[in-house]
Amino acid sequence: MRLPRFEYSEPGTLEEACSLLAQADTKVLAGGTELLVKLKQKTITPRALVNIKSIPHLDRIEETEDGGLSIGPATTLHAAATSPLVRDRFGLVAEAAAAVGKPRIPYMATLGGNLCLDGRCFYYNQSLLWKQSLPPCYKDGGHLCHVVQGSDHCNALFVADTVPPLIALGAEVTLTGVDGETRMPLEDFYTGRGEEVNVLQPGQVLSRIRIPAPPPYSTGVYLKHSLREAIDFAVVGVALLLTVSPEDGTCRDARVVLGSVATRPLRAVAAEAALRGKALDEGLVRTAATLAAKETHPVSHLGVSATYKRRVIETLTKRAVRQAWRQAVAGSGSREGWR
Amino acid sequence: MGGGVGGGVGQDVADTRKRLTVTVNGRQCSLMVEPNRTLLEFLREDLGLTGAREACDTGGCGACTVLVDGRPVYSCLVLAVDCQGKDVLTIEGLAVDGRLHPLQQAFIDHGAVQCGFCTPGMILTAKALLDENPAPTDEEVREAIAGNICRCTGYVKIIEAIRAAGGTGKPACT
Ligand SMILES: Cc1cc2nc3c(=O)[nH]c(=O)nc-3n(C[C@H](O)[C@H](O)[C@H](O)COP(=O)(O)OP(=O)(O)OC[C@H]3O[C@@H](n4cnc5c(N)ncnc54)[C@H](O)[C@@H]3O)c2cc1C
Ligand code: FES
Ligand code: FES
Numbered sequence: 094m095r096l097p098r099f100e101y102s103e104p105g106t107l108e109e110a111c112s113l114l115a116q117a118d119t120k121v122l123a124g125g126t127e128l129l130v131k132l133k134q135k136t137i138t139p140r141a142l143v144n145i146k147s148i149p150h151l152d153r154i155e156e157t158e159d160g161g162l163s164i165g166p167a168t169t170l171h172a173a174a175t176s177p178l179v180r181d182r183f184g185l186v187a188e189a190a191a192a193v194g195k196p197r198i199p200y201m202a203t204l205g206g207n208l209c210l211d212g213r214c215f216y217y218n219q220s221l222l223w224k225q226s227l228p229p230c231y232k233d234g235g236h237l238c239h240v241v242q243g244s245d246h247c248n249a250l251f252v253a254d255t256v257p258p259l260i261a262l263g264a265e266v267t268l269t270g271v272d273g274e275t276r277m278p279l280e281d282f283y284t285g286r287g288e289e290v291n292v293l294q295p296g297q298v299l300s301r302i303r304i305p306a307p308p309p310y311s312t313g314v315y316l317k318h319s320l321r322e323a324i325d326f327a328v329v330g331v332a333l334l335l336t337v338s339p340e341d342g343t344c345r346d347a348r349v350v351l352g353s354v355a356t357r358p359l360r361a362v363a364a365e366a367a368l369r370g371k372a373l374d375e376g377l378v379r380t381a382a383t384l385a386a387k388e389t390h391p392v393s394h395l396g397v398s399a400t401y402k403r404r405v406i407e408t409l410t411k412r413a414v415r416q417a418w419r420q421a422v423a424g425s426g427s428r429e430g431w432r
Numbered sequence: 433m434g435g436g437v438g439g440g441v442g443q444d445v446a447d448t449r450k451r452l453t454v455t456v457n458g459r460q461c462s463l464m465v466e467p468n469r470t471l472l473e474f475l476r477e478d479l480g481l482t483g484a485r486e487a488c489d490t491g492g493c494g495a496c497t498v499l500v501d502g503r504p505v506y507s508c509l510v511l512a513v514d515c516q517g518k519d520v521l522t523i524e525g526l527a528v529d530g531r532l533h534p535l536q537q538a539f540i541d542h543g544a545v546q547c548g549f550c551t552p553g554m555i556l557t558a559k560a561l562l563d564e565n566p567a568p569t570d571e572e573v574r575e576a577i578a579g580n581i582c583r584c585t586g587y588v589k590i591i592e593a594i595r596a597a598g599g600t601g602k603p604a605c606t
Contacts, residue, residue, distance in 0.1 A: 094489050100448070101467030101513060122511075129470075129509050130490045142467070144514065171503075197494065197579035200503045201510065323578030324492055 094133040094220070100140060103147035107300055111271045113143045115296030121145055123167060124202035126194065127210055135221040145298060146203075154178050160306030166205020166299050170255070173204050183304060185258040185313035185332055192317045193254045194324055205299050208256060208266065208279070212249030212287040212356060213326065214240060215395050232288050240394050247287030248392055249356060256283075256358045257332035257350035258315045264304045270297040285357040308346070311336040312420040314413045317352075318405050320397075327353040328397055331385075331409040335417035337373070342422065344368045349381075349410065354391045354402060361385040364410060373418050382410040454515045456481070457525025465512045471505075472496045474512035475522060483523035483552040494580030497553035498522050504560045504579075523552035526559070535559055535597040542593035546584035553580050558594040567598050 104110040118140040151167040174191035216239040217232045229235030231247035238244040264279045313334045319325035330352035336345040347368035349361040364385035391402035449464040475481045485495035489508045496508040499521040526533040561576040
């Protein structure tokens with residue numbers, strides 16, 4: 094499969110990139126592991142690509158004054174997964190980065206590209222030739238969804254692995270455009286619409302990812318289940334940030350974020366509420382996991398039934414809470430608290 | 433093929449090519465290439481290095497694996513122009529003065545090559561692994577080659593060959 098023709102530029106600054114991107118039908122090229130596949134399949138055929146990897150310092154990971162991290166979007170997933178700054182205190186992000194298309198994609202793909210990943214669907218992510226046998230779906234500008242008959246919206250799944258852990262940690266992103274910068278919680282970056290997954294406007298670049306210092310006495314976990322262990326998207330991904338009270342070991346706070354179950358990264362708010370303020374025991378673990386499975390509405394798709402997804406959500410949530418709880422008790426969590 | 437015009441049949445006359453200077457198998461080359469050319473197409477069609485294979489062409493099989501600055505990447509998903517100033521190693525660059533690399537020899541000795549389609553990608557992936565970890569365990573080898581698919585061998589002999597080349601495996605049966 095040949096790539097269609099496109100204009101190509103390597104800007105030296107973010108400002109230059111933004112003005113190039115403000116022109117019609119222009120896309121950011123980062124690691125290219127999603128974009129180039131879509132171009133080959135002619136799913137999209139942009140007029141121009143702007144390679145942001147040429148901009149200096151956009152691949153840096155730095156500690157911020159308040160003890161958090163500031164990560165450039167062009168940081169490769171491999172660099173994020175192996176950086177001691179990420180691994181030591183934000184282990185769940187490192188785990189998730191390493192799990193993206195494991196083991197090869199992390200060498201090529203970027204963290205920013207993962208955050209900006211489009212919704213995925215078996216019927217959308219196909220070649221033009223393949224798609225000619227079906228009427229266009231919502232995501233291709235049509236009026237139906239091939240996955241859910243009669244649905245009034247696109248059901249493409251949000252599958253990016255690094256996003257649930259980053260939302261659990263309360264990460265923020267900066268969007269830079271010709272008109273200046275906007276900062277927002279990563280959670281608000283996503284629209285929930287399969288057709289248009291995030292709020293990025295033409296001319297904007299996701300220019301920075303900030304993770305605040307983890308709360309004292311917190312531990313985090315990311316668990317991914319896929320049908321194959323290598324080169325595969327998640328059936329379900331579960332990120333958990335659990336904060337416990339050092340006095341009595343009760344759960345002070347919990348943030349549970351699910352990937353690959355909806356058109357957006359999903360907070361399991363009922364499960365979070367069930368855990369918050371309670372003494373952790375096996376019964377509570379089960380209750381929280383059951384709630385997480387119940388409060389989601391996955392759709393059956395290609396041999397992965399909604400029932401199966403729910404069971405995986407339940408199982409992974411259980412495992413995540415147990416693992417975080419064990420780590421918390423062992424004191425291997427956030428170093429601010431435990432030392 | 434050659435000339436570097438991938439894809440389009442357009443009649444536009446403007447030269448949209450970029451100069452690419454890259455080191456391939458230790459030799460620097462400088463060519464004009466179209467931006468829409470992948471590294472795989474550049475290697476196979478512009479340089480005639482057909483060791484890197486095209487199979488899925490979408491990042492899912494590993495047949496096109498080459499090393500860029502020592503890291504294994506899928507060359508079907510990298511733009512050639514994105515390799516400016518980089519160091520690319522393909523299977524053709526592995527033997528020195530006609531002497532096979534220990535990994536190549538081990539693949540032969542252990543019967544790890546059947547149709548051979550996956551072999552260049554497998555060997556380069558293994559090289560990147562051994563360069564970082566000269567004595568990998570079975571598990572580590574399996575993890576490293578998990579991004580390379582082989583339809584023929586069932587992987588066992590490939591794993592044996594890689595471990596033998598790393599000095600931690602069993603010698604080949606004679
Ligand atoms: C075989 C295979 C397996 C995969 N497995 C997984 C997996 O398990 N989990 C997973 O999450 N993904 C997976 N992916 C999808 C993809 O590789 C990853 O999501 C990757 O992180 C994308 O990053 P990239 O840098 O390659 O993005 P690109 O392909 O360069 O870009 C992706 C999209 O984001 C936009 N973009 C990129 N960076 C920015 C920025 N800074 N600002 C604004 N827009 C931007 C691009 O315009 C494009 O629309 C897989 C892909 C392949 C080919
Ligand atoms: S041809 Fe590149 S990964 Fe399959
Ligand atoms: S030897 Fe035939 S695919 Fe591996």
